Amino acid sequence: MDRIRVVFFGTTTYSCAVFSQLLEEGYEVIAAVSQPDKKVGRKHELKEPPVKEFAKEHQIPILQPVRLRDEAESVCSLNPDLIITCAYGQLIPVSILKAPKYGCLNIHPSPLPKYRGGAPMQRAVMNGDDYTEVCLMEMAEQMDSGKVYARIPAEIGPDVTSSELFQQLEAPARQLIQEYLPKYLEGTLPGEVQDESKAVIARNIKPEEEQVSFRKEPINELYNHLRGLIDEPIGYGIVNGKRVKFARVRKENGPVKETPGTILGFADHAMRIAADGGVLLVYELQMEGKARMNADAFYNGVGRNLVGARFE
Secondary structure, three states, X not given: OOOOXXXXXXXXXXXXXXXXXXXXXXXXXXXXXXXXXXXXXXXXXXXXXXXXXXXXXXXXXXXXXXOHHHHHHHHHOOOOOEEEEEOOOOOOOHHHHOOOOOOEEEEEOOOXXXXXXXXXXXXXXXXXXXXXXXXXXXXXXXXXXXXXXXXXXXXXXXXXXXXXXXXXXXXXXXXXXXXXXXXXXXXXXXXXXXXXXXXXXXXXXXXXXXXXXXXXXXXXXXHHHHHOOOOOXXXXXXXXXXXXXXXXXXXXXXXXXXXXXXXXXXXXXXXEEEEEOEEEEEEEEEEOOOOOEEHXXXXXXXXXXXXXXXXX
């Protein structure tokens, strides 16, 4: 088989694992498509997405359309044999899906048809799931609805954050490229049609979902909610009218007398907050207008004055 010309679509660090494996396996990546640079931090400085940085390091042309459908012709004119996507962040127009000789494939981290959409790993962690998969799947007009050509299972640990899960799933994503992509190109993978009746949508995280509620969420639900938002966008609570982001957490299950949300104190390098059915332990946090810090530093600043205060 002649060397396969690939256009790669991706944005995140997780995407780079697949991008890297394509190069290692000898595919000719003729271009990469990524999201536009993004303003980050309090200074709103422009930051390049990881895939753009990776492409530049390997001298691969990069496209960053604000709306992909407006530049679909530019992608099609590259005449790729194959398109591979992984955590790109935009829907692929039909004109692009029909362009490559070998079609368009996606590396999707969920047990399809469960968790179709833009936040499959975050939703899995937020829902307390202990199992997931990474799938090699056909790109179709309807989001994440195409045939599944290969699945690799993976466990989700009880304390894993969505950021840590992304890292854990890099290895099976690479394995799909190394082991199963050649079989797909040879035509030896028949593909499994998804059961539409079991489809579950994993929508992107909305801003209002970033706030947790100590009054409404029992400790296990609260803990899963926060794990699913670490390291991005990071969940928060409100105390004395100020947002506090919870950047590293653990939990203790057991009866608690105090009202959920009450800051019980600081011990063993953690801020302890009462919850329904246990205690939330916060090891790293960020108060509104302040830098991220560990709980000891927070206590030595404003934290000591917050003991007894209550999160909403």
